[in-house]
Amino acid sequence: MTSNASDTSTAAGILRQANAFCDAKALLTAVELGLFTTLREGAATEPEIRQRLELHGRGLPDWLNLLVGMGLLVREDGRYGNAPGADQYLVRGEPAYIGGFLERSNRNLYPAWGRLTEALRTGLPQAGSDFFTMIENPALLGQFVNMMDALTQVLAPRLIEAYDGWDAAGSVLDVGGCRGNLVCQIVKAHPHLHGHVFDLPQMAPFFEEKAAEHGLTGRTAFHGGDFFADPLPPADIVVCGHALHDWDRDQRRALVAKAYEAVNPGGVLLVYDRMLDDEPSHVENLVISLDMLLVTEGGSEYTVAELREHALAAGFATVEDRALGDYDTLVVCRKGGKAGR
Ligand SMILES: C[S@@+](CC[C@H](N)C(=O)[O-])C[C@H]1O[C@@H](n2cnc3c(N)ncnc32)[C@H](O)[C@@H]1O
Numbered sequence: 001m002t003s004n005a006s007d008t009s010t011a012a013g014i015l016r017q018a019n020a021f022c023d024a025k026a027l028l029t030a031v032e033l034g035l036f037t038t039l040r041e042g043a044a045t046e047p048e049i050r051q052r053l054e055l056h057g058r059g060l061p062d063w064l065n066l067l068v069g070m071g072l073l074v075r076e077d078g079r080y081g082n083a084p085g086a087d088q089y090l091v092r093g094e095p096a097y098i099g100g101f102l103e104r105s106n107r108n109l110y111p112a113w114g115r116l117t118e119a120l121r122t123g124l125p126q127a128g129s130d131f132f133t134m135i136e137n138p139a140l141l142g143q144f145v146n147m148m149d150a151l152t153q154v155l156a157p158r159l160i161e162a163y164d165g166w167d168a169a170g171s172v173l174d175v176g177g178c179r180g181n182l183v184c185q186i187v188k189a190h191p192h193l194h195g196h197v198f199d200l201p202q203m204a205p206f207f208e209e210k211a212a213e214h215g216l217t218g219r220t221a222f223h224g225g226d227f228f229a230d231p232l233p234p235a236d237i238v239v240c241g242h243a244l245h246d247w248d249r250d251q252r253r254a255l256v257a258k259a260y261e262a263v264n265p266g267g268v269l270l271v272y273d274r275m276l277d278d279e280p281s282h283v284e285n286l287v288i289s290l291d292m293l294l295v296t297e298g299g300s301e302y303t304v305a306e307l308r309e310h311a312l313a314a315g316f317a318t319v320e321d322r323a324l325g326d327y328d329t330l331v332v333c334r335k336g337g338k339a340g341r
Contacts, residue, residue, distance in 0.1 A: 021113075024110070026067060027067070028106035031090060031103060032103065032106050039073070039081055039082045040082065040087065040091045046061055046064060049080065064080050071083055073086065095153075096153065097153075098154065100149055100150040101151060105147070109295070112125075112127045112291075113290075113294065115294070125295055126294050127294055141206070142206070145178055145179045149181045149210075151242065152182040152185070155182070155324065155328065156181070156182050158324055159182070159324060162330050163270060163330070165237065170193065170236050170340075171194040171196065171235040171237070172238075173233055173262060174195075174197050174240075175227055175232060175239065175255075175259055175262070176227065178206075179199075180220060180222065181210055183196070183197050183239075184213075185214075186239075194220075195219065195220035195221070197222050197223065198223045198232050199224065200224065203222070221233075232259065235263070236267040236339065237263075237268055238262050238263050238269045238270070240259055240269065240270070241271070241272040244271065244273055244307075245300065245301050248297075248298030248299065249302070249306065253314075256313075259314075260316060264337075264340055265337025265338060265340065266336070266338050267334075267335050268333060268335065269333040270332055271307060271330070272331070274301050275303060275328075276301045276302065277303065285301055286301075288327075304321045304331060317335060319332070320332045
């Protein structure tokens with residue numbers, strides 16, 4: 001949706017942009033109904049899809065043809081099948097499935113964006129229930145962790161590639177590491193590392209499930225606590241991804257200082273987030289920053305300059321940044337001192 005830049009010098013282009021939410025909802029509904037998953041079994045006619053998904057039938061051809069027009073389905077001889085991207089990323093149960101993000105987006109972000117006006121007027125989140133209500137509800141938390149898995153599934157290989165200091169380290173800690181999908185992938189790529197995740201205690205059963213799925217039970221450890229109030233376990237590499245943007249500037253500074261304490265001498269803090277340029281124009285990242293307006297009390301994306309300020313104030317000796325994938329920025333903050341390993 002956000003990258004469909006239309007020609008806004010024309011009325012038609014402006015109307016196209018105003019209707020972009022319709023395309024997004026057509027896709028979110030397709031994931032919700034399991035359309036791409038059912039089409040993995042083979043291309044199907046409209047009546048077959050109607051029957052399989054238990055739909056009424058009215059609007060069905062338009063919806064399917066819209067998805068064809070969006071490049072998510074292909075139509076041949078009256079049968080609809082998955083386009084390659086949809087078949088790779090939107091079939092439930094497949095390793096590359098990113099639908100967890102879309103499922104939660106459909107339930108949480110989509111309605112919240114309908115209340116953007118209220119959010120801008122009041123500065124208050126609009127997602128219906130706050131994070132701490134959500135985290136006490138295992139069903140909602142299950143959706144949330146799937147959403148985070150969808151993001152780390154794509155980012156983990158890029159982070160592993162982008163940072164070249166894994167071999168020199170003995171341990172890695174992911175702060176706000178959710179159920180540990182990122183750490184599991186790092187430890188699988190660099191089996192000599194001891195992996196640790198620090199997150200809220202409610203995440204523990206989801207972590208155990210993920211570690212077992214990766215065959216890493218006992219080789220990765222979960223530490224439950226509140227990263228503002230409790231000490232973090234020490235590690236040579238501390239990762240903090242997509243976590244600082246949940247909080248306001250003062251809280252981000254406090255978390256970076258907390259992370260500094262956890263990094264062993266000579267180690268690094270790796271922060272990745274959808275960071276903003278000094279004069280932000282990156283549409284995708286501005287959208288995520290507004291997501292934070294809608295779903296958190298004080299969160300937003302932030303600039304590399306802000307993070308550098310927090311990191312230097314905390315005591316890090318050097319701070320470098322580089323692109324990570326299409327939208328994220330990786331900031332490498334090095335702590336002085338001699339590495340122990
Ligand atoms: C947006 S998610 C980021 C997950 C993952 N790092 C990623 O890259 O997608 C933020 C994580 O911070 C955790 N979190 C939020 N508040 C926390 C707190 N006070 N203490 C510890 N973890 C917390 C959440 O449970 C969640 O897993």
